[in-house]
Structures are given as structure tokens and as C-alpha cells.
Amino acid sequence: MKLRHETATDRSAIATLIARTYLASGAKLIEMTGLLRDLPQYKPELGVIGELDNETPPVAYALFTPVKVGGKDGVVLLAPLALDTDQPELDYNAFLHSAIEHVKKLGYKAVLMHGVPEMYVDDGFEPAADVGIKGSISYPGTALLVKNFGTVPTGDVAYPEFLSRF
Numbered sequence: 001m002k003l004r005h006e007t008a009t010d011r012s013a014i015a016t017l018i019a020r021t022y023l024a025s026g027a028k029l030i031e032m033t034g035l036l037r038d039l040p041q042y043k044p045e046l047g048v049i050g051e052l053d054n055e056t057p058p059v060a061y062a063l064f065t066p067v068k069v070g071g072k073d074g075v076v077l078l079a080p081l082a083l084d085t086d087q088p089e090l091d092y093n094a095f096l097h098s099a100i101e102h103v104k105k106l107g108y109k110a111v112l113m114h115g116v117p118e119m120y121v122d123d124g125f126e127p128a129a130d131v132g133i134k135g136s137i138s139y140p141g142t143a144l145l146v147k148n149f150g151t152v153p154t155g156d157v158a159y160p161e162f163l164s165r166f
Contacts, residue, residue, distance in 0.1 A: 020084060075108065104149050
């Protein structure tokens with residue numbers, strides 16, 4: 001799988017991928033993705049696309065948004081994570097690991113995400129509360145998770161204000 005960062009020309013294909021991944025919730029997550037891209041801290045290199053080849057639309061997408069934890073920088077929030085589950089060649093774990101490694105190389109200290117803990121423990125995520133990170137947003141059936149690359153700040157996550165709507 002080839003990884004690259006998103007460009008403005010990818011947005012339609014990414015929206016289609018998000019819609020296919022999240023079905024009934026897709027429209028809300030497409031809107032959320034647009035709002036995250038409108039933030040001043042948005043950087044195209046933090047939107048990671050996975051492609052099987054140059055001829056097919058993206059089969060995986062991860063958007064990482066810089067957020068402050070305890071008033072300090074160095075942490076990104078992963079949302080959304082979209083995968084084309086109809087692609088048998090898609091290696092979900094390899095994509096996730098490569099995307100996270102990409103943000104680590106950019107100098108970030110940790111990745112936060114809301115997810116089912118049991119699904120992500122093998123990917124190195126743990127409950128954020130266990131390391132002193134608190135989130136003010138919760139989603140049914142999920143927890144705030146963190147994957148650390150070293151020393152990370154502790155305290156409250158400063159989410160973008162609109163995120164609680166999603």
C-alpha cells in the first residue's frame with residue numbers, strides 16, 4: 001500500500017470513503033472532517049491516504065489534528081479513520097501503524113483517539129485516563145485512548161469547540 005498526504009483534489013474521494021465506512025453517520029463525519037480542515041492548526045500532511053495503486057480511489061484515510069493537552073502542544077487527535085472494508089488487499093493494521101509512524105516522524109509525542117479499547121490495545125493504545133489525560137467528550141461504547149511515543153503532557157484535552165456535536 002502506498003501512503004501519501006491528502007490534497008484538495010482528494011476531498012471528494014475521501015468523502016465517499018467516509019460515507020462508505022460510516023454509513024448512516026457518514027454525512028456528519030464528512031461535515032466534521034471539513035470543520036477540522038478549517039482549523040488554523042490543520043496541515044495537509046496530517047491527512048494520510050492509503051492507496052493500492054495510482055489508478056484507484058483511496059482505500060484508507062486518517063486525519064490527525066493537533067490538540068493541546070494540559071495546555072501543551074505535541075499531541076494529535078485521530079478522527080476520522082475511514083477504511084474501505086470491501087478491499088481484500090487492505091491491511092488495516094499496516095495502514096494504521098504507518099499513518100501513526102508518519103505523525104511520530106513529524107515530531108508528535110502521542111496520538112489520541114476515541115475507540116473501543118479492546119480493538120486498539122494490540123496497536124499500542126491504552127486508556128488515556130491511565131496516563132493522566134482527560135477528555136471532556138465521550139461517545140457511546142468508546143473511551144479516549146492514547147498511543148504514546150515518550151513523555152506526553154497530562155491534563156485536559158482542548159478539543160475544537162464543535163467536536164462535541166459529532
